[in-house]
Amino acid sequence: MAEVASGSRSAFSDVYGLMSGPVFGTIRKIVRDASIAEEVAHDVLVEVWTKAQAWEPTRGSAAAWILTIARRRAIDRVRREQASRDRDHAAAVRDTTTPHDAVTEEVIETEERVLVSAALDALTDLQRQSIELAYYGGKTQDEISTMLDVPLGTVKTRIRDGLLRLRTTLGGES
Amino acid sequence: VNELHDLAPGYAVGALTDAERDAFEAHLATCEPCQSELAVMDEAVEALGFSDAEQPPDGLGARVMQSIDEAPQIASLAIRRRTRPAVWFGAVAAVLVLVLGAALGVMLRESAVDRVITAADAITVTVPATAAGDAGSSVQLVYSPSQEMGVLTAADLTTVASEATYQMWLIGADGPVSAGLFTPNVDGNASVLIEGVPQPGLVFGVTIEPSGGSPQPTGDVLFAAEV
Numbered sequence: 001m002a003e004v005a006s007g008s009r010s011a012f013s014d015v016y017g018l019m020s021g022p023v024f025g026t027i028r029k030i031v032r033d034a035s036i037a038e039e040v041a042h043d044v045l046v047e048v049w050t051k052a053q054a055w056e057p058t059r060g061s062a063a064a065w066i067l068t069i070a071r072r073r074a075i076d077r078v079r080r081e082q083a084s085r086d087r088d089h090a091a092a093v094r095d096t097t098t099p100h101d102a103v104t105e106e107v108i109e110t111e112e113r114v115l116v117s118a119a120l121d122a123l124t125d126l127q128r129q130s131i132e133l134a135y136y137g138g139k140t141q142d143e144i145s146t147m148l149d150v151p152l153g154t155v156k157t158r159i160r161d162g163l164l165r166l167r168t169t170l171g172g173e174s
Numbered sequence: 175v176n177e178l179h180d181l182a183p184g185y186a187v188g189a190l191t192d193a194e195r196d197a198f199e200a201h202l203a204t205c206e207p208c209q210s211e212l213a214v215m216d217e218a219v220e221a222l223g224f225s226d227a228e229q230p231p232d233g234l235g236a237r238v239m240q241s242i243d244e245a246p247q248i249a250s251l252a253i254r255r256r257t258r259p260a261v262w263f264g265a266v267a268a269v270l271v272l273v274l275g276a277a278l279g280v281m282l283r284e285s286a287v288d289r290v291i292t293a294a295d296a297i298t299v300t301v302p303a304t305a306a307g308d309a310g311s312s313v314q315l316v317y318s319p320s321q322e323m324g325v326l327t328a329a330d331l332t333t334v335a336s337e338a339t340y341q342m343w344l345i346g347a348d349g350p351v352s353a354g355l356f357t358p359n360v361d362g363n364a365s366v367l368i369e370g371v372p373q374p375g376l377v378f379g380v381t382i383e384p385s386g387g388s389p390q391p392t393g394d395v396l397f398a399a400e401v
Contacts, residue, residue, distance in 0.1 A: 013239065020235065024228050025228035042237055042238055049242040049245060050245050063216075068188055119226070126322075141189045142191070144189065159187055164214070166222055
């Protein structure tokens with residue numbers, strides 16, 4: 001990553017080779033549509049290049065940093081599309097349904113969950129939901145605590161336990 | 175500010191508010207335990223990212239490489255200037271921690287452990303040594319059904335070599351499931367949160383495994399008890 005930050009195209013090409021699959025796959029699970037995912041992935045990878053000098057080792061691994069940018073941009077995109085859909089259909093949609101959030105609904109939806117998270121099967125329901133809502137849904141710990149009606153401390157512990165278990169169960173694959 | 179020490183998992187999965195994220199990034203610059211904790215959490219995030227990987231469309235690579243030729247990198251000076259207040263925040267936080275004493279940091283990290291041990295419904299189970307274990311050690315499992323959390327407390331454990339670790343297991347009808355790793359301190363004491371939910375019907379066990387832990391126990395069960 002340091003070489004990328006110093007402007008090395010070939011170092012960036014290596015990063016592309018390693019990270020384009022995870023970046024594209026993660027984005028596609030959030031935005032679903034393959035051509036939108038391609039567009040977002042392009043912007044994310046260019047952002048990795050332009051902001052390479054902002055990455056600092058104390059803030060975690062470079063791969064995790066790149067995946068965080070990918071998720072953030074994908075979630076932004078879903079929220080923006082949802083907002084514009086809501087504006088378009090404002091009159092029609094004024095019904096009795098509770099306020100909804102596109103990202104969260106898509107993530108929680110049972111069918112979709114199979115697609116999103118076979119990797120998360122080893123977790124308890126609360127661990128899996130907490131991680132899905134944060135990781136794919138962009139929810140904060142406080143929001144998850146409210147949505148799942150569990151104490152904030154429990155959400156934090158579940159995210160931590162879930163990640164520790166994922167590290168054990170998935171660790172061998174990468 | 176006083177809960178900065180338990181923000182690493184939330185930071186890793188992007189579950190912090192903007193304010194929490196800024197505060198935690200500043201805190202990270204000076205807090206080695208949190209850097210280590212984050213490194214572990216990031217391994218899980220990487221594993222998840224790689225398990226989600228999909229072949230990107232043909233042509234994406236070429237378009238990205240073309241775009242970066244036209245996209246200048248943002249100079250570190252501009253970025254650093256923007257982050258300077260955060261560095262200041264870190265320095266202030268570091269001084270605060272010094273002033274309040276190292277005990278505060280330890281206390282914060284152990285707050286979850288304390289919550290379990292002091293829970294109104296905490297149940298303590300003595301976990302005796304098996305024939306393979308050291309009968310001179312004392313191991314207890316404390317769990318709180320209401321908090322769905324458990325803690326192992328141990329004294330006079332045999333220390334393990336650096337390439338090995340103690341690993342906890344919850345054993346049910348489907349076999350053993352890892353409940354986390356731990357290393358006793360130099361006095362042989364340990365006090366750690368258990369991953370997963372200890373509950374009646376499960377057996378809690380402890381083995382010694384190669385460093386990093388094992389998916390399934392490979393060492394002898396040294397301590398075991400029904401929850």
